[in-house]
Amino acid sequence: MASNLQRYLTSIHLTMTVWNRTPTKSAKMHHHGARVAKSIEDLVAQSNIIFTSLSNDTAVEEIYSQLIDLAAQVDHSIIFVETSTIYSTLATSIANQLTAIPHHQHIYLQCPVFGRPPVAKAAKLIWVTSGDEKAIKKMCLYFTTMSRSIIHLKTPDVAKACHFKLIGNFFVVGSMELLAEGLTLAEKSGVDQQSMIQFIEVFFPAPAWIEYSRKMVDGAVSHKDAGFSVDLGLKDVGHMRQLALDSGTSLPTADLAYRHLKAQQDQGLGGQDWSSLINSLRSASKLPAVGEKQLSDGEIEKCEE
Template sequence: MSTIAFIGLGNMGGPMAANLVAAGHTVNGFDVVEEARDRAAASGVNVIDTAEAAAQDAEVVITSLPNGALVGQVIDSILSADAPRLFIDVSTIAVAEARDLAQKVTQAGSRFLDAPVSGGIAGAAAGTLAFMVGGPAETFEEAKPLLDIMGRSVTHCGDTGNGQAVKACNNMILAVHQIVLAEALVLGERLGLDHQAFFDVVSNATGNSWALSVNAPVPEVVPTSPANRDFTPGFAAALMLKDLKLAMAAAEDTATDTVLGKIAAQQYADFVDEGHGGLDFSAIINEVRRRE
Protein backbone atom coordinates (compact mmCIF):
# COMPACT_ATOMS: atom_id res chain seq x y z
CA MET A 1 0.00 0.00 0.00
CA SER A 2 1.22 3.48 -0.88
CA THR A 3 1.21 6.80 0.89
CA ILE A 4 -0.40 9.23 -1.51
CA ALA A 5 -0.60 13.01 -1.38
CA PHE A 6 -3.84 14.16 -2.97
CA ILE A 7 -3.87 17.89 -3.70
CA GLY A 8 -7.33 19.20 -4.59
CA LEU A 9 -10.23 17.58 -2.74
CA GLY A 10 -13.13 19.16 -4.58
CA ASN A 11 -16.08 17.58 -6.38
CA MET A 12 -13.79 15.30 -8.38
CA GLY A 13 -10.69 14.97 -6.23
CA GLY A 14 -12.51 14.32 -2.97
CA PRO A 15 -14.34 11.17 -4.12
CA MET A 16 -11.23 9.93 -5.94
CA ALA A 17 -9.19 10.29 -2.77
CA ALA A 18 -11.92 8.52 -0.80
CA ASN A 19 -11.77 5.55 -3.17
CA LEU A 20 -8.02 5.27 -2.61
CA VAL A 21 -8.59 5.26 1.15
CA ALA A 22 -11.27 2.58 0.78
CA ALA A 23 -8.75 0.45 -1.13
CA GLY A 24 -6.36 0.58 1.82
CA HIS A 25 -3.98 3.36 0.86
CA THR A 26 -2.89 6.15 3.19
CA VAL A 27 -3.99 9.44 1.65
CA ASN A 28 -2.72 12.78 2.92
CA GLY A 29 -4.88 15.48 1.38
CA PHE A 30 -4.91 19.23 1.02
CA ASP A 31 -7.43 21.73 -0.28
CA VAL A 32 -7.88 25.45 0.27
CA VAL A 33 -11.67 25.06 0.76
CA GLU A 34 -12.82 24.16 4.27
CA GLU A 35 -15.92 22.30 3.11
CA ALA A 36 -13.82 20.11 0.81
CA ARG A 37 -11.40 19.38 3.64
CA ASP A 38 -14.26 18.39 5.96
CA ARG A 39 -15.81 16.03 3.41
CA ALA A 40 -12.45 14.41 2.74
CA ALA A 41 -11.72 13.95 6.44
CA ALA A 42 -15.09 12.24 6.88
CA SER A 43 -14.09 9.72 4.20
CA GLY A 44 -10.81 8.85 5.89
CA VAL A 45 -8.37 11.22 4.20
CA ASN A 46 -5.68 12.65 6.49
CA VAL A 47 -6.24 16.36 5.88
CA ILE A 48 -2.95 18.27 6.11
CA ASP A 49 -2.43 22.02 6.42
CA THR A 50 -0.30 22.53 3.28
CA ALA A 51 0.41 20.77 0.00
CA GLU A 52 4.09 20.57 0.90
CA ALA A 53 3.36 18.87 4.21
CA ALA A 54 0.90 16.47 2.58
CA ALA A 55 3.59 15.39 0.11
CA GLN A 56 6.40 15.06 2.65
CA ASP A 57 6.16 11.28 3.14
CA ALA A 58 4.31 10.42 -0.06
CA GLU A 59 5.63 8.26 -2.86
CA VAL A 60 2.86 9.48 -5.17
CA VAL A 61 1.43 12.99 -5.59
CA ILE A 62 -1.92 13.36 -7.36
CA THR A 63 -3.13 16.83 -8.35
CA SER A 64 -6.76 17.63 -9.17
CA LEU A 65 -6.91 21.39 -9.64
CA PRO A 66 -8.85 23.97 -11.68
CA ASN A 67 -6.10 24.99 -14.10
CA GLY A 68 -2.54 24.47 -15.25
CA ALA A 69 -1.14 27.47 -13.42
CA LEU A 70 -2.24 26.05 -10.07
CA VAL A 71 -0.90 22.61 -10.95
CA GLY A 72 2.45 24.20 -11.76
CA GLN A 73 2.52 26.16 -8.51
CA VAL A 74 1.81 23.05 -6.44
CA ILE A 75 4.38 20.93 -8.23
CA ASP A 76 6.99 23.69 -7.89
CA SER A 77 6.34 23.80 -4.15
CA ILE A 78 6.80 20.05 -3.78
CA LEU A 79 9.39 19.11 -6.39
CA SER A 80 12.75 18.14 -4.97
CA ALA A 81 15.68 16.28 -6.50
CA ASP A 82 16.25 14.72 -3.06
CA ALA A 83 12.80 13.09 -2.98
CA PRO A 84 11.88 11.50 -6.33
CA ARG A 85 8.18 10.83 -6.65
CA LEU A 86 5.50 9.86 -9.11
CA PHE A 87 3.36 12.88 -10.03
CA ILE A 88 -0.05 12.16 -11.57
CA ASP A 89 -2.04 15.17 -12.71
CA VAL A 90 -5.73 14.34 -13.18
CA SER A 91 -6.69 17.97 -13.87
CA THR A 92 -7.70 19.20 -17.31
CA ILE A 93 -5.01 21.57 -18.56
CA ALA A 94 -3.45 22.56 -21.89
CA VAL A 95 -1.33 20.02 -23.76
CA ALA A 96 1.63 22.41 -23.76
CA GLU A 97 1.31 22.93 -20.00
CA ALA A 98 1.37 19.18 -19.39
CA ARG A 99 4.47 18.76 -21.53
CA ASP A 100 6.26 21.64 -19.82
CA LEU A 101 5.46 20.18 -16.39
CA ALA A 102 6.68 16.75 -17.45
CA GLN A 103 10.00 18.19 -18.57
CA LYS A 104 10.45 20.05 -15.27
CA VAL A 105 9.55 16.99 -13.19
CA THR A 106 11.79 14.58 -15.07
CA GLN A 107 14.72 16.99 -14.92
CA ALA A 108 14.35 16.92 -11.12
CA GLY A 109 14.51 13.11 -11.12
CA SER A 110 10.80 12.35 -10.64
CA ARG A 111 8.14 10.89 -12.97
CA PHE A 112 5.08 12.60 -14.42
CA LEU A 113 1.85 11.51 -16.07
CA ASP A 114 -0.99 13.64 -17.38
CA ALA A 115 -4.15 11.65 -16.67
CA PRO A 116 -7.32 13.72 -17.18
CA VAL A 117 -10.65 12.02 -16.61
CA SER A 118 -14.13 11.73 -18.02
CA GLY A 119 -17.22 10.61 -16.13
CA GLY A 120 -18.17 13.56 -13.95
CA ILE A 121 -18.89 13.68 -10.23
CA ALA A 122 -20.95 10.47 -10.31
CA GLY A 123 -18.08 8.60 -11.95
CA ALA A 124 -15.61 9.95 -9.42
CA ALA A 125 -17.79 8.74 -6.55
CA ALA A 126 -18.45 5.33 -8.09
CA GLY A 127 -14.85 4.74 -9.15
CA THR A 128 -15.93 4.38 -12.78
CA LEU A 129 -14.01 7.26 -14.37
CA ALA A 130 -12.29 6.98 -17.73
CA PHE A 131 -8.61 7.91 -17.47
CA MET A 132 -6.72 9.00 -20.57
CA VAL A 133 -3.03 8.92 -19.76
CA GLY A 134 0.03 10.45 -21.38
CA GLY A 135 3.61 9.62 -20.46
CA PRO A 136 6.26 6.89 -20.63
CA ALA A 137 4.92 3.34 -20.79
CA GLU A 138 6.86 2.21 -17.72
CA THR A 139 5.50 5.11 -15.68
CA PHE A 140 1.98 4.29 -16.85
CA GLU A 141 2.41 0.69 -15.66
CA GLU A 142 3.63 1.98 -12.29
CA ALA A 143 0.56 4.18 -11.88
CA LYS A 144 -2.07 1.85 -13.36
CA PRO A 145 -2.96 -0.03 -10.14
CA LEU A 146 -3.89 3.28 -8.50
CA LEU A 147 -5.80 4.52 -11.53
CA ASP A 148 -7.70 1.23 -11.68
CA ILE A 149 -9.05 1.94 -8.19
CA MET A 150 -10.48 5.27 -9.30
CA GLY A 151 -11.59 4.35 -12.81
CA ARG A 152 -13.24 1.68 -14.93
CA SER A 153 -11.32 2.52 -18.12
CA VAL A 154 -7.60 3.37 -17.99
CA THR A 155 -5.98 3.95 -21.39
CA HIS A 156 -2.37 4.77 -22.20
CA CYS A 157 -2.57 7.32 -25.02
CA GLY A 158 1.14 7.68 -25.76
CA ASP A 159 3.59 10.45 -25.05
CA THR A 160 3.22 13.09 -22.35
CA GLY A 161 0.41 15.50 -23.17
CA ASN A 162 -1.57 12.96 -25.16
CA GLY A 163 -3.95 12.44 -22.26
CA GLN A 164 -4.85 16.11 -22.41
CA ALA A 165 -5.02 15.93 -26.20
CA VAL A 166 -7.64 13.20 -26.24
CA LYS A 167 -9.56 14.87 -23.40
CA ALA A 168 -9.85 18.04 -25.49
CA CYS A 169 -11.05 16.03 -28.48
CA ASN A 170 -13.52 13.99 -26.42
CA ASN A 171 -15.13 16.98 -24.76
CA MET A 172 -15.41 18.87 -28.02
CA ILE A 173 -17.37 15.89 -29.36
CA LEU A 174 -19.50 15.77 -26.21
CA ALA A 175 -20.35 19.48 -26.40
CA VAL A 176 -21.42 19.17 -30.03
CA HIS A 177 -23.47 16.06 -29.21
CA GLN A 178 -25.24 17.80 -26.32
CA ILE A 179 -26.15 20.81 -28.44
CA VAL A 180 -27.45 18.87 -31.43
CA LEU A 181 -29.38 16.54 -29.08
CA ALA A 182 -30.99 19.59 -27.47
CA GLU A 183 -31.93 20.94 -30.89
CA ALA A 184 -33.44 17.61 -31.90
CA LEU A 185 -35.41 17.29 -28.66
CA VAL A 186 -36.81 20.81 -28.99
CA LEU A 187 -37.69 20.13 -32.63
CA GLY A 188 -39.48 16.96 -31.49
CA GLU A 189 -41.36 18.88 -28.79
CA ARG A 190 -42.59 21.41 -31.30
CA LEU A 191 -43.68 18.61 -33.62
CA GLY A 192 -45.69 17.07 -30.78
CA LEU A 193 -43.30 14.19 -30.04
CA ASP A 194 -43.31 12.69 -26.55
CA HIS A 195 -39.92 12.69 -24.77
CA GLN A 196 -40.20 9.00 -23.91
CA ALA A 197 -40.97 8.04 -27.50
CA PHE A 198 -38.01 10.14 -28.68
CA PHE A 199 -35.74 8.41 -26.18
CA ASP A 200 -37.00 4.90 -26.91
CA VAL A 201 -36.32 5.29 -30.62
CA VAL A 202 -33.11 7.34 -30.68
CA SER A 203 -31.38 5.49 -27.82
CA ASN A 204 -31.77 2.31 -29.90
CA ALA A 205 -30.95 3.90 -33.24
CA THR A 206 -28.06 5.58 -35.01
CA GLY A 207 -28.56 8.89 -33.19
CA ASN A 208 -27.72 7.46 -29.78
CA SER A 209 -24.95 9.02 -27.66
CA TRP A 210 -23.79 9.35 -24.05
CA ALA A 211 -25.45 12.78 -24.11
CA LEU A 212 -28.81 11.01 -24.51
CA SER A 213 -28.44 7.60 -22.88
CA VAL A 214 -26.79 8.91 -19.69
CA ASN A 215 -27.21 12.68 -19.66
CA ALA A 216 -30.60 13.17 -21.29
CA PRO A 217 -31.51 16.86 -20.86
CA VAL A 218 -35.19 16.18 -20.13
CA PRO A 219 -36.55 14.67 -16.90
CA GLU A 220 -37.87 11.16 -16.31
CA VAL A 221 -36.49 9.31 -19.34
CA VAL A 222 -33.11 8.74 -17.60
CA PRO A 223 -33.84 8.98 -13.86
CA THR A 224 -30.21 9.72 -12.88
CA SER A 225 -29.62 12.55 -15.35
CA PRO A 226 -29.18 16.13 -14.06
CA ALA A 227 -32.43 17.19 -15.76
CA ASN A 228 -34.27 15.43 -12.93
CA ARG A 229 -32.54 17.71 -10.37
CA ASP A 230 -33.08 21.10 -12.02
CA PHE A 231 -29.73 20.62 -13.78
CA THR A 232 -27.65 20.37 -10.61
CA PRO A 233 -24.35 19.63 -12.31
CA GLY A 234 -22.59 16.39 -12.86
CA PHE A 235 -20.37 18.46 -15.16
CA ALA A 236 -20.96 22.19 -15.02
CA ALA A 237 -21.39 24.36 -18.11
CA ALA A 238 -18.49 26.55 -16.94
CA LEU A 239 -16.20 23.51 -16.95
CA MET A 240 -17.38 22.53 -20.40
CA LEU A 241 -16.54 26.03 -21.59
CA LYS A 242 -13.07 25.74 -20.02
CA ASP A 243 -12.46 22.47 -21.89
CA LEU A 244 -13.75 23.91 -25.15
CA LYS A 245 -11.38 26.85 -24.83
CA LEU A 246 -8.50 24.39 -24.41
CA ALA A 247 -9.67 22.49 -27.47
CA MET A 248 -9.92 25.70 -29.51
CA ALA A 249 -6.43 26.74 -28.41
CA ALA A 250 -5.09 23.34 -29.51
CA ALA A 251 -6.95 23.68 -32.82
CA GLU A 252 -5.34 27.06 -33.40
CA ASP A 253 -1.89 25.74 -32.50
CA THR A 254 -2.26 22.89 -35.00
CA ALA A 255 -4.06 24.89 -37.73
CA THR A 256 -7.11 22.57 -37.46
CA ASP A 257 -10.42 23.95 -38.72
CA THR A 258 -12.99 22.85 -36.14
CA VAL A 259 -16.19 24.38 -37.50
CA LEU A 260 -18.61 22.64 -35.13
CA GLY A 261 -16.20 22.98 -32.22
CA LYS A 262 -16.12 26.74 -32.69
CA ILE A 263 -19.91 26.90 -32.77
CA ALA A 264 -20.14 24.84 -29.57
CA ALA A 265 -17.54 27.00 -27.85
CA GLN A 266 -19.44 30.18 -28.73
CA GLN A 267 -22.79 28.76 -27.59
CA TYR A 268 -21.37 27.68 -24.24
CA ALA A 269 -19.59 31.02 -23.84
CA ASP A 270 -22.91 32.82 -24.36
CA PHE A 271 -24.66 30.41 -21.97
CA VAL A 272 -22.09 30.97 -19.23
CA ASP A 273 -22.05 34.75 -19.81
CA GLU A 274 -25.82 34.75 -19.21
CA GLY A 275 -25.20 33.38 -15.71
CA HIS A 276 -25.77 29.66 -16.23
CA GLY A 277 -22.24 28.39 -15.68
CA GLY A 278 -23.21 26.62 -12.46
CA LEU A 279 -25.80 24.43 -14.17
CA ASP A 280 -25.05 21.10 -15.79
CA PHE A 281 -23.85 21.56 -19.34
CA SER A 282 -26.94 19.69 -20.58
CA ALA A 283 -29.01 22.71 -19.50
CA ILE A 284 -28.01 24.22 -22.85
CA ILE A 285 -31.41 22.85 -23.97
CA ASN A 286 -33.00 25.79 -22.14
CA GLU A 287 -31.09 28.17 -24.39
CA VAL A 288 -32.24 26.26 -27.47
CA ARG A 289 -35.86 26.56 -26.27
CA ARG A 290 -35.45 30.33 -25.81
CA ARG A 291 -34.28 30.79 -29.39
CA GLU A 292 -36.87 31.28 -32.11
Protein backbone atom coordinates in the same frame (compact mmCIF):
# COMPACT_ATOMS: atom_id res chain seq x y z
CA MET B 1 -11.71 9.15 -6.61
CA ALA B 2 -9.94 9.77 -3.33
CA SER B 3 -12.31 7.65 -1.25
CA ASN B 4 -11.99 4.69 -3.65
CA LEU B 5 -8.22 4.94 -3.57
CA GLN B 6 -8.22 5.26 0.21
CA ARG B 7 -10.36 2.12 0.50
CA TYR B 8 -7.73 0.16 -1.40
CA LEU B 9 -4.82 1.65 0.55
CA THR B 10 -6.52 0.74 3.82
CA SER B 11 -6.79 -2.88 2.63
CA ILE B 12 -2.99 -3.03 2.24
CA HIS B 13 -2.32 -1.10 5.46
CA LEU B 14 -1.28 2.19 3.87
CA THR B 15 -2.61 5.68 4.54
CA MET B 16 -3.36 8.43 2.08
CA THR B 17 -2.60 12.09 2.84
CA VAL B 18 -5.06 14.60 1.38
CA TRP B 19 -4.91 18.34 0.85
CA ASN B 20 -7.42 20.68 -0.73
CA ARG B 21 -7.50 24.42 -1.30
CA THR B 22 -10.90 24.26 0.44
CA PRO B 23 -10.17 22.73 3.87
CA THR B 24 -13.71 21.42 4.39
CA LYS B 25 -13.26 19.10 1.42
CA SER B 26 -10.14 17.61 2.97
CA ALA B 27 -12.03 17.15 6.23
CA LYS B 28 -14.56 14.90 4.48
CA MET B 29 -11.76 12.49 3.56
CA HIS B 30 -10.65 12.32 7.19
CA HIS B 31 -13.87 10.39 7.90
CA HIS B 32 -12.72 7.79 5.36
CA GLY B 33 -9.47 7.28 7.27
CA ALA B 34 -7.21 9.58 5.29
CA ARG B 35 -4.66 11.83 6.93
CA VAL B 36 -5.33 15.53 6.31
CA ALA B 37 -2.20 17.51 5.49
CA LYS B 38 -1.68 20.69 7.48
CA SER B 39 -0.44 22.45 4.35
CA ILE B 40 0.73 21.81 0.81
CA GLU B 41 4.28 21.75 2.24
CA ASP B 42 3.21 18.97 4.61
CA LEU B 43 1.65 17.07 1.69
CA VAL B 44 4.84 17.10 -0.39
CA ALA B 45 7.01 16.16 2.57
CA GLN B 46 4.87 13.09 3.29
CA SER B 47 4.22 11.81 -0.25
CA ASN B 48 6.04 9.86 -2.94
CA ILE B 49 2.98 9.78 -5.21
CA ILE B 50 0.75 12.84 -5.64
CA PHE B 51 -2.53 12.83 -7.57
CA THR B 52 -3.91 16.23 -8.58
CA SER B 53 -7.42 16.99 -9.79
CA LEU B 54 -8.23 20.66 -10.37
CA SER B 55 -10.91 22.67 -12.13
CA ASN B 56 -8.97 24.59 -14.76
CA ASP B 57 -5.56 25.55 -16.16
CA THR B 58 -5.18 28.55 -13.85
CA ALA B 59 -5.62 26.35 -10.78
CA VAL B 60 -3.24 23.69 -12.14
CA GLU B 61 -0.59 26.29 -12.94
CA GLU B 62 -0.95 27.91 -9.51
CA ILE B 63 -0.73 24.64 -7.56
CA TYR B 64 2.08 23.16 -9.63
CA SER B 65 4.19 26.28 -9.23
CA GLN B 66 4.11 25.51 -5.51
CA LEU B 67 4.57 21.75 -5.98
CA ILE B 68 7.59 22.23 -8.24
CA ASP B 69 9.27 24.58 -5.75
CA LEU B 70 8.61 22.17 -2.90
CA ALA B 71 9.70 19.13 -4.92
CA ALA B 72 13.11 20.74 -5.31
CA GLN B 73 13.48 20.83 -1.51
CA VAL B 74 12.74 17.19 -0.60
CA ASP B 75 15.14 14.24 -0.54
CA HIS B 76 12.76 11.67 -2.05
CA SER B 77 11.45 11.21 -5.59
CA ILE B 78 7.78 11.90 -6.38
CA ILE B 79 5.48 10.65 -9.14
CA PHE B 80 2.96 13.37 -9.98
CA VAL B 81 -0.27 12.17 -11.61
CA GLU B 82 -2.26 15.05 -13.10
CA THR B 83 -5.88 14.10 -13.93
CA SER B 84 -7.39 17.46 -14.91
CA THR B 85 -8.53 18.61 -18.35
CA ILE B 86 -5.89 21.15 -19.33
CA TYR B 87 -4.26 22.43 -22.49
CA SER B 88 -1.24 20.50 -23.73
CA THR B 89 1.30 23.33 -23.50
CA LEU B 90 0.74 23.57 -19.75
CA ALA B 91 1.25 19.82 -19.23
CA THR B 92 4.46 19.92 -21.28
CA SER B 93 5.72 22.92 -19.32
CA ILE B 94 5.10 21.24 -15.95
CA ALA B 95 6.77 18.02 -17.09
CA ASN B 96 9.83 19.93 -18.29
CA GLN B 97 10.09 21.94 -15.08
CA LEU B 98 9.96 18.83 -12.90
CA THR B 99 12.52 17.03 -15.06
CA ALA B 100 14.87 20.02 -14.84
CA ILE B 101 15.08 20.01 -11.03
CA PRO B 102 18.74 19.17 -10.23
CA HIS B 103 19.63 15.98 -8.32
CA HIS B 104 16.05 14.66 -8.36
CA GLN B 105 14.14 12.05 -10.34
CA HIS B 106 10.61 13.38 -10.16
CA ILE B 107 8.17 12.09 -12.79
CA TYR B 108 5.09 13.76 -14.26
CA LEU B 109 2.25 11.72 -15.76
CA GLN B 110 -0.69 13.29 -17.57
CA CYS B 111 -3.63 10.98 -16.95
CA PRO B 112 -7.00 12.70 -17.53
CA VAL B 113 -10.19 10.86 -16.64
CA PHE B 114 -13.63 10.60 -18.23
CA GLY B 115 -16.70 10.40 -16.01
CA ARG B 116 -19.11 12.56 -14.04
CA PRO B 117 -19.18 12.53 -10.19
CA PRO B 118 -21.55 9.52 -9.89
CA VAL B 119 -19.25 7.55 -12.21
CA ALA B 120 -16.22 8.51 -10.12
CA LYS B 121 -18.05 7.46 -6.96
CA ALA B 122 -18.81 4.06 -8.50
CA ALA B 123 -15.12 3.62 -9.47
CA LYS B 124 -16.05 3.42 -13.16
CA LEU B 125 -13.95 6.21 -14.62
CA ILE B 126 -12.07 5.85 -17.89
CA TRP B 127 -8.40 6.72 -17.43
CA VAL B 128 -6.02 7.85 -20.17
CA THR B 129 -2.28 7.54 -19.53
CA SER B 130 0.79 9.28 -20.94
CA GLY B 131 4.31 9.79 -19.67
CA ASP B 132 7.06 7.51 -18.37
CA GLU B 133 6.13 3.90 -19.17
CA LYS B 134 7.74 2.34 -16.08
CA ALA B 135 5.96 4.80 -13.79
CA ILE B 136 2.62 4.10 -15.49
CA LYS B 137 3.05 0.35 -14.95
CA LYS B 138 3.79 1.04 -11.28
CA MET B 139 0.66 3.19 -11.01
CA CYS B 140 -1.77 0.90 -12.84
CA LEU B 141 -2.96 -0.90 -9.73
CA TYR B 142 -3.90 2.44 -8.17
CA PHE B 143 -5.68 3.54 -11.37
CA THR B 144 -7.67 0.30 -11.37
CA THR B 145 -9.17 1.06 -7.95
CA MET B 146 -10.86 4.14 -9.48
CA SER B 147 -11.75 2.96 -12.98
CA ARG B 148 -13.51 0.48 -15.24
CA SER B 149 -11.11 0.97 -18.14
CA ILE B 150 -7.61 2.33 -18.78
CA ILE B 151 -6.50 3.54 -22.20
CA HIS B 152 -2.72 3.54 -22.50
CA LEU B 153 -1.49 5.94 -25.16
CA LYS B 154 2.01 4.43 -24.86
CA THR B 155 3.82 7.70 -25.35
CA PRO B 156 6.17 9.72 -23.16
CA ASP B 157 4.67 12.89 -24.67
CA VAL B 158 2.24 14.13 -21.99
CA ALA B 159 0.65 16.55 -24.49
CA LYS B 160 -1.00 13.62 -26.28
CA ALA B 161 -3.21 12.75 -23.30
CA CYS B 162 -4.42 16.37 -23.18
CA HIS B 163 -5.31 16.18 -26.87
CA PHE B 164 -7.07 12.85 -26.33
CA LYS B 165 -9.18 14.22 -23.48
CA LEU B 166 -10.24 17.27 -25.47
CA ILE B 167 -11.24 15.16 -28.47
CA GLY B 168 -13.18 12.81 -26.19
CA ASN B 169 -14.98 15.76 -24.63
CA PHE B 170 -15.65 17.09 -28.13
CA PHE B 171 -17.65 13.94 -28.86
CA VAL B 172 -19.65 14.61 -25.68
CA VAL B 173 -20.42 18.27 -26.35
CA GLY B 174 -21.01 17.50 -30.05
CA SER B 175 -23.60 14.92 -29.04
CA MET B 176 -25.26 17.46 -26.75
CA GLU B 177 -25.38 20.02 -29.55
CA LEU B 178 -26.97 17.43 -31.85
CA LEU B 179 -29.52 16.37 -29.22
CA ALA B 180 -30.37 19.98 -28.39
CA GLU B 181 -31.02 20.85 -32.02
CA GLY B 182 -33.07 17.70 -32.68
CA LEU B 183 -35.18 17.98 -29.53
CA THR B 184 -35.87 21.65 -30.20
CA LEU B 185 -36.94 20.85 -33.75
CA ALA B 186 -39.15 18.04 -32.44
CA GLU B 187 -41.03 20.30 -30.03
CA LYS B 188 -41.30 23.14 -32.52
CA SER B 189 -42.76 20.81 -35.14
CA GLY B 190 -45.23 19.21 -32.73
CA VAL B 191 -43.50 15.87 -32.15
CA ASP B 192 -43.87 14.45 -28.64
CA GLN B 193 -40.61 14.83 -26.68
CA GLN B 194 -41.03 11.64 -24.65
CA SER B 195 -41.49 9.68 -27.87
CA MET B 196 -38.21 11.14 -29.13
CA ILE B 197 -36.48 10.02 -25.92
CA GLN B 198 -37.93 6.54 -26.44
CA PHE B 199 -36.43 6.53 -29.95
CA ILE B 200 -33.03 7.64 -28.62
CA GLU B 201 -33.09 4.91 -25.96
CA VAL B 202 -33.79 2.24 -28.58
CA PHE B 203 -31.73 3.52 -31.54
CA PHE B 204 -28.84 5.26 -29.74
CA PRO B 205 -28.64 3.39 -26.41
CA ALA B 206 -25.52 5.22 -25.21
CA PRO B 207 -25.75 6.25 -21.53
CA ALA B 208 -24.60 9.81 -22.27
CA TRP B 209 -27.19 10.30 -25.02
CA ILE B 210 -29.98 9.00 -22.80
CA GLU B 211 -28.88 11.06 -19.79
CA TYR B 212 -28.50 14.34 -21.67
CA SER B 213 -31.71 13.97 -23.70
CA ARG B 214 -33.67 13.30 -20.52
CA LYS B 215 -32.14 16.33 -18.82
CA MET B 216 -33.05 18.53 -21.77
CA VAL B 217 -36.65 17.32 -21.86
CA ASP B 218 -37.32 16.99 -18.12
CA GLY B 219 -35.87 20.38 -17.20
CA ALA B 220 -32.94 19.10 -15.15
CA VAL B 221 -30.45 21.30 -17.00
CA SER B 222 -30.69 23.93 -14.27
CA HIS B 223 -29.61 21.49 -11.55
CA LYS B 224 -26.08 22.21 -10.31
CA ASP B 225 -25.47 19.08 -8.25
CA ALA B 226 -23.34 16.30 -9.74
CA GLY B 227 -23.23 18.08 -13.08
CA PHE B 228 -20.63 19.62 -15.35
CA SER B 229 -21.11 23.37 -15.42
CA VAL B 230 -21.45 25.75 -18.34
CA ASP B 231 -18.33 27.57 -17.07
CA LEU B 232 -16.23 24.39 -17.15
CA GLY B 233 -17.75 23.42 -20.48
CA LEU B 234 -16.71 26.73 -21.99
CA LYS B 235 -13.16 26.14 -20.76
CA ASP B 236 -13.04 22.72 -22.42
CA VAL B 237 -14.67 23.83 -25.67
CA GLY B 238 -12.30 26.80 -25.78
CA HIS B 239 -9.38 24.37 -25.53
CA MET B 240 -10.89 22.22 -28.32
CA ARG B 241 -11.12 25.23 -30.60
CA GLN B 242 -7.54 26.20 -29.77
CA LEU B 243 -6.35 22.67 -30.54
CA ALA B 244 -8.21 22.81 -33.86
CA LEU B 245 -6.58 26.17 -34.63
CA ASP B 246 -3.13 24.90 -33.69
CA SER B 247 -3.66 21.75 -35.78
CA GLY B 248 -5.10 23.54 -38.81
CA THR B 249 -8.45 21.76 -38.39
CA SER B 250 -12.02 22.97 -38.84
CA LEU B 251 -14.29 22.25 -35.86
CA PRO B 252 -17.64 23.92 -36.66
CA THR B 253 -19.66 21.88 -34.15
CA ALA B 254 -17.43 23.13 -31.32
CA ASP B 255 -17.90 26.70 -32.59
CA LEU B 256 -21.68 26.28 -32.37
CA ALA B 257 -21.55 24.70 -28.91
CA TYR B 258 -19.24 27.48 -27.69
CA ARG B 259 -21.68 30.14 -28.90
CA HIS B 260 -24.62 28.44 -27.20
CA LEU B 261 -22.74 27.90 -23.93
CA LYS B 262 -21.49 31.50 -23.99
CA ALA B 263 -25.06 32.75 -24.35
CA GLN B 264 -25.96 30.90 -21.14
CA GLN B 265 -22.95 32.26 -19.29
CA ASP B 266 -23.73 35.81 -20.46
CA GLN B 267 -27.13 35.45 -18.75
CA GLY B 268 -25.42 34.62 -15.46
CA LEU B 269 -26.17 30.89 -15.79
CA GLY B 270 -22.60 29.62 -15.83
CA GLY B 271 -23.28 27.34 -12.87
CA GLN B 272 -25.97 25.35 -14.68
CA ASP B 273 -25.26 21.96 -16.21
CA TRP B 274 -23.73 22.41 -19.66
CA SER B 275 -26.67 20.57 -21.24
CA SER B 276 -28.52 23.88 -20.69
CA LEU B 277 -27.02 24.97 -24.02
CA ILE B 278 -30.37 23.75 -25.41
CA ASN B 279 -31.94 26.92 -24.01
CA SER B 280 -29.98 29.07 -26.47
CA LEU B 281 -31.57 27.09 -29.30
CA ARG B 282 -35.00 27.20 -27.68
CA SER B 283 -34.75 30.97 -27.28
CA ALA B 284 -33.85 31.37 -30.97
CA SER B 285 -36.86 29.17 -31.80
CA LYS B 286 -39.17 31.30 -29.59
CA LEU B 287 -39.67 28.50 -27.08
CA PRO B 288 -39.45 29.00 -23.29
CA ALA B 289 -36.32 27.81 -21.54
CA VAL B 290 -36.41 24.24 -20.27
CA GLY B 291 -37.69 24.45 -16.70
CA GLU B 292 -39.54 27.70 -17.33
CA LYS B 293 -42.08 25.88 -19.47
CA GLN B 294 -43.16 23.64 -16.60
CA LEU B 295 -43.35 26.68 -14.28
CA SER B 296 -45.46 28.63 -16.76
CA ASP B 297 -47.95 25.76 -17.07
CA GLY B 298 -48.26 25.59 -13.29
CA GLU B 299 -48.85 29.33 -13.04
CA ILE B 300 -51.58 29.16 -15.69
CA GLU B 301 -53.37 26.36 -13.81
CA LYS B 302 -53.22 28.41 -10.59
CA CYS B 303 -54.72 31.42 -12.36
CA GLU B 304 -57.54 29.31 -13.76
CA GLU B 305 -58.35 28.02 -10.27
